[in-house]
Amino acid sequence: MAAAGTLSLAAVAGCGGTDDKASGKPSDRQSGSPAAPGGAADGPQAVRAAHQKTTDARTAKMTLVTKAQSGGTNAEVRGSGVVDLAKGSSELVLLTGNSQIHQRMVEGILYQQPPAAQRKQLPQGKSWLKVDVKKLLRQTGGSTQYEDPTSSFNYIKGISDKDVEKVGTETVDGTATTHYKVSVDVAELAKDNARQAKQLRAQLGDRLPLDVWLDGQGRLRQEKVEVKPRAGQQGNSGGRTAVTTTLKFSDFGTDVNVTAPPAKDTVDITDKAVKAAQQEQGRQTQQG
Numbered sequence: 001m002a003a004a005g006t007l008s009l010a011a012v013a014g015c016g017g018t019d020d021k022a023s024g025k026p027s028d029r030q031s032g033s034p035a036a037p038g039g040a041a042d043g044p045q046a047v048r049a050a051h052q053k054t055t056d057a058r059t060a061k062m063t064l065v066t067k068a069q070s071g072g073t074n075a076e077v078r079g080s081g082v083v084d085l086a087k088g089s090s091e092l093v094l095l096t097g098n099s100q101i102h103q104r105m106v107e108g109i110l111y112q113q114p115p116a117a118q119r120k121q122l123p124q125g126k127s128w129l130k131v132d133v134k135k136l137l138r139q140t141g142g143s144t145q146y147e148d149p150t151s152s153f154n155y156i157k158g159i160s161d162k163d164v165e166k167v168g169t170e171t172v173d174g175t176a177t178t179h180y181k182v183s184v185d186v187a188e189l190a191k192d193n194a195r196q197a198k199q200l201r202a203q204l205g206d207r208l209p210l211d212v213w214l215d216g217q218g219r220l221r222q223e224k225v226e227v228k229p230r231a232g233q234q235g236n237s238g239g240r241t242a243v244t245t246t247l248k249f250s251d252f253g254t255d256v257n258v259t260a261p262p263a264k265d266t267v268d269i270t271d272k273a274v275k276a277a278q279q280e281q282g283r284q285t286q287q288g
Contacts, residue, residue: 141195
């Protein structure tokens with residue numbers, strides 16, 4: 001799901017912190033506090049409230065690790081940067097092997113700057129790739145390759161009490177947290193897009209399991225999502241990919257100012273991404 005193909009833009013195009021010092025912003029001072037203290041919500045209520053409580057923090061530092069396995073091939077992407085939780089914008093540096101890619105998400109548009117060696121294959125004077133993620137979703141119903149890297153943060157919205165199981169208290173990067181296992185209704189992930197909902201059910205089944213870790217203020221500190229191919233759907237080529245993504249938030253209230261690259265420096269590959277996604281969906285349909 002999220003970040004599963006964050007380094008694939010170049011291929012489609014044809015190519016090979018501050019701690020709580022932001023004035024007026026919520027602070028991140030619960031590092032040593034116990035999870036769910038005193039009057040804080042616990043259990044299903046805490047998980048249901050976590051999205052809003054985390055968003056109320058406005059900004060944060062974030063890291064993600066995405067591991068993908070397809071047949072005998074393994075790949076890993078690591079990213080770190082900042083996110084504006086209220087605006088939905090983010091800026092990350094992504095690392096895989098010896099490659100480094102800069103990525104920005106601004107108003108539903110994904111921008112990536114490939115490594116210097118690959119930029120030579122872009123049109124003259126261009127150094128950033130651009131994908132309109134909203135357009136991609138409308139025309140294909142979804143793609144595991146072109147998503148907001150924080151999209152999995154929205155998975156905890158709309159869950160019910162029966163979807164939540166408390167595991168216990170654990171420490172995440174020095175912060176006391178409460179760990180919960182959550183089962184998400186896949187239909188809730190695409191309520192306004194019937195085509196995407198159908199595709200998600202075909203890929204994932206009816207439920208998506210994930211784990212969340214909440215701090216003493218009820219904010220999300222860590223989320224882990226594991227997406228595995230449905231039984232009997234892998235096909236002879238082994239093309240189905242199992243993906244695990246771990247997302248972490250810290251340093252709430254950090255300064256964040258993410259802007260789009262200059263238009264003169266970008267090349268829009270949205271149409272190529274749409275075509276590639278449609279071809280991949282057709283291939284998977286034949287295998288299924």
